[in-house]
Amino acid sequence: MKTNKLSWMIAFVLLALMFAGLYVLEQTLPPTTMLFTILKKSVIYALIAVSMNLLNGFTGLFSLGQAGFMVVGAYTFAILTIPVQHRAMVYQYYDGGIVQFALPAALGILAAGAVAAVFAFLVGLPVLRLKSDYLAIATLGFAEIIRAFIQYEGLGPLTNGSNLLRRFPTFTGIIPPFAIVAFCIFIIVMLIHSTYGRALKAIRDDETAAEAMGINLFFHKQLSFVISSFFAGVAGALLAMYQGSIQAASFKSSMTYEILLIVVIGGMGSISGSILASFLFIASSEWWLRFLDNELFIGTFKVPLLRSGFRVVVFSVIIMAVVLFYRRGIMGDREFNLRFLTRGRSKAKERKNG
């Protein structure tokens, strides 16, 4: 118990140090640095990955609907927060649209989560009775349907059809996305360590035994689905803020696969694994491996293979290697912890008591 409290304190100190570091970076580096772009995108993906891990890794529900709930969140946020004076321009084909008010960004983010959660509740009623692959197919189908539905002309006055939504509030610095994501992940971690989280893990381990211990399967699966989707919606809103403009067509199923990949690489059932993998994944796909796409001359020698698109090939090979050799991901189902810092103390205590 004591060591537990201590590791919480260390975690908070590290978090504070991280924010201090971010602040220093922001003050010293020019705001257009690639590093900031990567960090922002990574931290948003971390939230989506953690929300997906709650469902796939902790509850054992193989769902592929994450992109669907993100697009719901992103659109809810955009529709509710575009300032009134810009609406005529954004909704130029639909006479300025039907929504003629604008919420502050913070409320918009909350609304994004709430609307995604409502969608999840409704979708969950039929699909959560399905198991494994069938659930994956049904949720994937939902994500595709919702994307097509948003682009439907008839909904134009609300969603702007297949046109871009833009001019909504965006991030002013790097601290806000980190703060929001840290808060959201903190809530998810608290949930997982609560009695409800234990029930979810029980369902993952053995549904029959969990039910025999009095755990209502449907209620708990629905709970996990709704909460996961709430945070996917929030992440969708953050992604909208990061990009500055959104279009339903970009929330493809390949986005869900990317996130699934992050979850698998990080380790099913490990929050810290998901976070770590998000940063690694985004940094390598957007930054570290970029050089592979450019032709490179050493003197007059043209390095073979390097050309546009080669990055994707190398990336695929890396992923295959990870899946083959680190099947349980970087972290497995363990968490990054600082026990090694406190271990000396507790051992000393044991010796004293023993």
Add this chain to the structure above:
Amino acid sequence: MAEKMLELQDITMQFGGVVAVNNLSMHIDQGEIVALIGPNGAGKTTAFNCVTGMYRPTNGQVKFEGKVIVANYPQGKMKSMYAGENKGKYKHEVAPTPDKITRMGIARTFQNIRLFKTQTAFENVLIATHLHRTSNPFTATFRLNYKEERQMRELALSMLEMVGLQDSKDELATSLPYGKQRRLEIARALATKPKLLLLDEPAAGMNPQETHELGQFIVDIKNRFNLTVFLIEHHMDLVMDISERIYVIDFGKLIATGSPDEIRENQDVISAYLGVDEE
């Protein structure tokens, strides 16, 4: 007369054309230890599963403390396929999910141990305290239920102490030796605060010494928690030792019932177990 705790009335379970449990009626009184025995494949576990809600019986009903908790009658395809008796006797359907039945006060263990693999022994028991929670997801997430959480942990720990596993509490459940896993399963079932405990072959895979200790242990917890125990078992020593009454089924049908001594002498039981010479 003692109060009837559990009552099975004309329970029939038919899978396709196979009648696994045929017209089984039995009862267990408050405070009794009752055993259900029979050769392999006789339908013992199926009968158990009908009580705990894992299966929905094809016909018949189950009463718990005088209240009907499970009931069914042949419907749909079974209307024409039904091969059991008492067709038309039951007219309504009551089919709660297993978790609701556990909440009413019936806890069980499994024949093939089903512990939560990735959890420690302590966490396994702790999960079973979840059903009596008063917290909701919000209060639990923000630890507004810390008092209840502490009680849950105390209860789980006391259950572990009772089965003598307090020293293994932080070990992974599946890394425990077999006998301890069996006891852990019982501790987990007890943490749901049941009135009736169903044990499905609790002594499977145990040697005579362990089996004897288990028998003592079952009597012990029965007295301590004021339980009623219903068990399926193959170890005749254990059954004869601790049960007050025994039901014997073969091919899904009840063939004998009585005290251990009566069952030992019963010719039908002996032939069911040893086989009869066909002349």
